[in-house]
Amino acid sequence: MPEQTQENKEGTDFSPEESLQLIQSMITKTKDAVAVDSFYFLFWGWLVFACCVVEYALMVWFEYPHHNFVWWSMPLGGIISGTYSARQARRKTAMTYIEEALSFLWIAIGISFFVMVFINVVSDAWKTAFTYYILMYAIGTFVSGKLIRFKPLIIGGILNFILAAVSIKFNFANQLLIGALAILISYIIPGHLLRIRHHSKKQ
Amino acid sequence: MFKELDPILHSQLRLAVVSLLIGVKEAEFTFIREKTNATAGNLSVQVQKLKDAGYIEVTKQFKDNYPQTTCKITPKGIEAFEAYVQALQQYLKVGG
Numbered sequence: 001m002p003e004q005t006q007e008n009k010e011g012t013d014f015s016p017e018e019s020l021q022l023i024q025s026m027i028t029k030t031k032d033a034v035a036v037d038s039f040y041f042l043f044w045g046w047l048v049f050a051c052c053v054v055e056y057a058l059m060v061w062f063e064y065p066h067h068n069f070v071w072w073s074m075p076l077g078g079i080i081s082g083t084y085s086a087r088q089a090r091r092k093t094a095m096t097y098i099e100e101a102l103s104f105l106w107i108a109i110g111i112s113f114f115v116m117v118f119i120n121v122v123s124d125a126w127k128t129a130f131t132y133y134i135l136m137y138a139i140g141t142f143v144s145g146k147l148i149r150f151k152p153l154i155i156g157g158i159l160n161f162i163l164a165a166v167s168i169k170f171n172f173a174n175q176l177l178i179g180a181l182a183i184l185i186s187y188i189i190p191g192h193l194l195r196i197r198h199h200s201k202k203q
Numbered sequence: 204m205f206k207e208l209d210p211i212l213h214s215q216l217r218l219a220v221v222s223l224l225i226g227v228k229e230a231e232f233t234f235i236r237e238k239t240n241a242t243a244g245n246l247s248v249q250v251q252k253l254k255d256a257g258y259i260e261v262t263k264q265f266k267d268n269y270p271q272t273t274c275k276i277t278p279k280g281i282e283a284f285e286a287y288v289q290a291l292q293q294y295l296k297v298g299g
Contacts, residue, residue: 011215016208016294022215023222023288029238030226090267093234096227 030096036148038194039084040106045187047077052180060173078110098147105147109140130175134164134182141186152193156186208294211256212287216241216249221284224259224276232272250274258283 014022051070058067113136120126142157144150160182167178212218219239224230236246250272253259258280262273276284 012210012213014215016291019213019218019291020295022218026219026222026238027226030223093237094227094230100228 030094036099036102036144036150036194036198037088038191038198040081041187041191041194043081043084044077045183045191047073048183049180049188052176052183056173056176056180059176102144102147105143106140109136112136127172128168128175130172130179130182131164131167133179134160134167137182137186138164141190145190150190150194150197152190153186156190160186207290209283209287209290211252211258212283214249216245217253218287220246220249220253220274221258221276221280224274225281225284229273229275232274235274253280256283 051073055067055070058064058070113133116125116129116132116136120129138157138160140157141153141160145153145155145157163178163182167175167182170178212221216239219241220235223235223238232243232246232250235241235250236243239246241249250259250261254261257277260275260277262275264271264273
């Protein structure tokens with residue numbers, strides 16, 4: 001085989017049209033690299049949903065006084081979610097700007113939840129805690145939906161803004177049910193739809 | 204004919220690398236290799252040329268005991284890429 005000249009090896013012999021095609025195909029490939037993981041929406045969605053429903057049942061039906069113990073599953077969830085994300089980060093070979101923006105958004109929301117839990121413990125703000133939790137879900141899912149252009153998340157976010165306003169008129173027990181509904185429409189349903197979309201893209 | 208086109212960018216593999224890095228914050232060597240279908244040897248050479256030109260930043264570190272090379276476009280690289288695309292557009296206007 002004849003030896004390639006340095007010029008050919010570098011591939012400098014191509015037209016402006018081919019140049020543009022190459023640029024376009026590479027940019028399309030980076031678009032595909034934005035893979036939003038439905039794991040977080042489904043994991044946190046089902047966990048919070050279960051906590052809301054179980055706490056409601058313990059409080060209203062069983063009149064169990066320590067009904068709020070269910071929320072101890074949150075730090076445990078944090079450990080599971082954190083371990084999962086560390087493992088995913090190890091496999092990741094590229095970081096897009098959208099992924100970076102999403103991760104900072106959810107880090108900020110995670111910190112907000114810690115701050116709100118602290119406020120709830122030191123005051124009686126817990127009575128209306130769900131109004132603010134739902135508002136947080138609304139911000140997280142609305143912004144995520146807009147960033148990845150995924151309508152179910154955007155709709156879930158908008159509905160949660162409304163539910164947050166509505167929830168303030170209800171007592172704590174009923175707020176638990178509104179919280180469950182909020183998480184169902186903003187995390188669980190869009191999470192499952194995202195998973196379906198991801199699988200259909202793969203095929 | 205393509206005198207005005209930046210010779211650093213007017214090379215298929217280097218242009219592919221820069222176009223990939225334009226769309227991401229940073230990417231590992233393995234990601235670039237997979238997307239460009241280049242051989243590791245050739246890609247290393249071209250990445251080094253882009254680095255020497257100041258168009259990309261290359262960081263080498265260890266991840267889980269494996270060496271890992273991460274590439275990131277620099278402001279100078281973005282500028283050069285934009286100028287290159289503008290020059291291309293002029294060629295296409297004249298040609299078309």
